[in-house]
Amino acid sequence: MCERFGDEVLLDHVQGRLSPEVALEVEQHFAGCAFCRKAAGQLQALSELSRTAPLEPRAPVDQAVRAAISAAAEERRPRRATSRISLPVVRRFRLLRLLPGRGSDPLIVAAAVAAAVFILVTLLAVVIPGAPPPAAVKERKGPAETLVRTPEPERPRAREEERLRTEARVVELEKKLQAAREEVDRAEAAKTLELKRKAEEEFGKLAAEFRATQERLRQLKIHDADPEGEAPKPQAESARTTATAPLAWLDRVEGDVRLSGTAARSGAEVMAGQSVAVGPRSRALLVYSDGTRVELGPDTGVRELGARSGADGVGRWIDLREGTLGAEVAKQPAGQALAVATPHGEARVLGTTLRILVNPDPNQGMRLEVTEGRVRLTRAGDGKAVTVGAGHYAVAAVGVEFIPRRITELRARRAVYFPAAGRNAEFQAPMTPGRFYAEGSLSGTPVYSPSPTYTVNGRVTGGWVAYAIDVPFDGEWYLWGRFYYPGGSRVARHSDGTDNDPNSFWVSVDGGDEAHFGNLRHDDQKRSYFQRWHWGGDGTAETGLPVPVALGYLPKGRHTLRVRERESYEAGDARLAPRLDMLCLTPDRDYHPRDEDVRR
């Protein structure tokens, strides 16, 4: 086997992406390496074979999509004052493609029948009582719609002008919101907290105005569609965002909790339109006037809270961007569910106990766990919905089956613990299990490298330990380690006077890139982790707080994890070598290992 060039370089070569110099080097290598020649040939065949001309949808499919576009555009355009029988169910039925070879979906047929009955009942109600409308003209619009056009009533000019102004303002606010959102992201990326706080405040104000303006436009359009109905009353304030009474209270605040960018304390009122940001190792408890309790966990961001009239079945709502939310929801009035919207889906609750975890990564998505009651969860990608009952959970994420599962199944998979010197460990000297500093360890024999003085294949090394692990299902996996660092400036110094404080290993999976394992970056945090057992992972994390090493995507099956010595220390004093006691493998980025879980 030749390791001179990996698959990525060979693939770049066959796809013509290498620079001329490197491409020449690769070609020259091929002359003497049958393995790489064959590998490149396979990659070229994989790249080119079965490549088809750009695939286009067939005519009926293309036409169906274009018809859907026309219908969607028509829905959004302002309507003239005509009586109209709207048939959304039948419209969808018409647009669904039925090519030869596909049976009719019985649900679609049932929906079409129901819609037909609805049409008949509505027509009878309109046509039978009294004389027909004056100068009525029936205009056949298509198989799914019939317009009965009446002479257009005189629309008050003021209302028309208001509608046009409101529409223009909605478009303008959308652009401003987008810009404000980008400003928040820029401030966050640059880690300028004060700028981020101001940007979030500005975003909150714009969002409140946007929703109020949208609501006003919706009322105007409803009136346009039904001019005989009551004229909408101009509202100085929208019920959604500008109520003077607080929406909720921060009943409990632990750690860093910010309300619209400002540090919050227990008892603070939360108004509609405000945002809530909960920092690491912090929590906040919101209580509503009806007794609904919403707990926000560490690293949780709520972009906005609000309340609306219930016209779309929602009363109070929470826009949760990331993090963890637990709720005990008091029984809500009918048609006014509490809605928790996330980037990946929306949960509507009428009265239940639930927990929601949101990861901005769409492949992790949103996880909803229901303890009591039932929750309707709608996935953002395609609008599909499931009902999650008590004792079940569902995940709305890209590529994940969208069905309710029993909660015990989830909890069983949260983490796998194994000792650093267990039966699945294979050692390369001088890495060894030992009893130095074993007191306080859970396994009794933590591993360490006593001295980087061994020579293996001509190279001085501190050795390694490798583990064969069986990953139970495909996914993103994370690794924690339980460490002890005996060193530090209070114990020893190098000959040049710097701290002798080795505190890390390397870890890799399946021969891939190595990552820091155990090292903690910030000096003030490093000091606190010496001379005590603790769980750690990726020590390069900026926060300086323990986070796991992201191993990346691992398919189900057998893998090899290798932990290698990283620190070289003078005098080879084994007493200063970092110790590794236990490892914890988990698919849950938010899971933090605990000693009690190991002992259980």
Next chain:
Amino acid sequence: MPPEFEALGDDDLVLRARGGSEEAMLELYRRYRTRIMGYAYRMTGDRTLAEDVFHTTFLYFFQHLERYESRGKLGAYLFRIARSAAVDEKVAGRRSREGPAPPAAKSRVESPSAEGSDADFSAKVREGLLKLSPDLREVATLRLYDGLDYAKIAELTGVSEATARSRMRYALESLRKHLT
């Protein structure tokens, strides 16, 4: 199509589409129809199923324009909708009587296998790709067939570059095992 629409960015077109502009919607459809169709076909391996995924994707997108957060990543958003639809098709176990689309051009590359014919090798490659999980198949096809770099793949699929690379590694291992 009015030339001014062709010059607009995706996010500007979405804004106009939200205001009811059919031209803006048609321009968006024109820009992405081929890529979404190609992606859907590679994910399902079957033309009819791919057309269902294609139709579902655009239907959902245009009926719920407000759900797209305008950040210049419309392609990634459409791919995510298509991906969900493709996974659902697979979960539903739907089968079509139609098979794959025939290749438009015969490959000029000789099969690296000395034993089989080009057609056999082609069938084996297709089989191998369809055996991959959707995660791996997605990255493998974007890298092998679309020739995208990992930065672009990461943007389209919503994962990190490191994850995309590791998925490609496992995909190639699996394909190689299947072909030998």
